[in-house]
Amino acid sequence: SQQGEEDPQALSIQEGENATMNCSYKTSINNLQWYRQNSGRGLVHLILIRSNEREKHSGRLRVTLDTSKKSSSLLITASRAADTASYFCATGKAAGNKLTFGGGTRVLVKP
């Protein structure tokens, strides 16, 4: 099974609401990253959190990491229609190592 598994698989919200998605993983990691993918396009890096960090912010994004529970969450505050995309978590077991992607959460933000 995949290293990272996300829930929910799909999320539909109104513009202005917050969107929260979670990622769980099985083995120890060096870092966890979140990426965004618009339909039929490549992925764009959003944020990276290292195993010794617990929370990071970037604009309207907030990421938490709980290594004891092997889980992470991505919060998008005050969502916009342009946030509609699929969001993937990816884990790296060691610095410079390959990343393993989770199943993704498809987010639909309705205007």
Next chain:
Amino acid sequence: GAVVSQHPSWVICKSGTSVKIECRSLDFQATTMFWYRQFPKQSLMLMATSNEGSKATYEQGVEKDKFLINHASLTLSTLTVTSAHPEDSSFYICSAREGTLRSNEKLFFGSGTQLSVL
């Protein structure tokens, strides 16, 4: 930010033909590039790690003779799907890590190639 260019964006080919996909890092050097395959509404499946000047490292279950990878320079990696069949139809995406610094953990992705084999 770093830009990765992937071409073509889409390709339609007949069964039995070979298709080459290019992945270029435009403004940085990438000693390592990664090739993924993605089915509709699913996650990315890593196919292989492409290392400049050496053989690619393939993931378990990926046929190296079917998916030929060449990383001849620090800015170009190619994936050739040989003797393509309809089951090879998929979205292929490349990514690159900038330089060799261990601190450069994030990946930069190409825009993907939709391959349809008739």
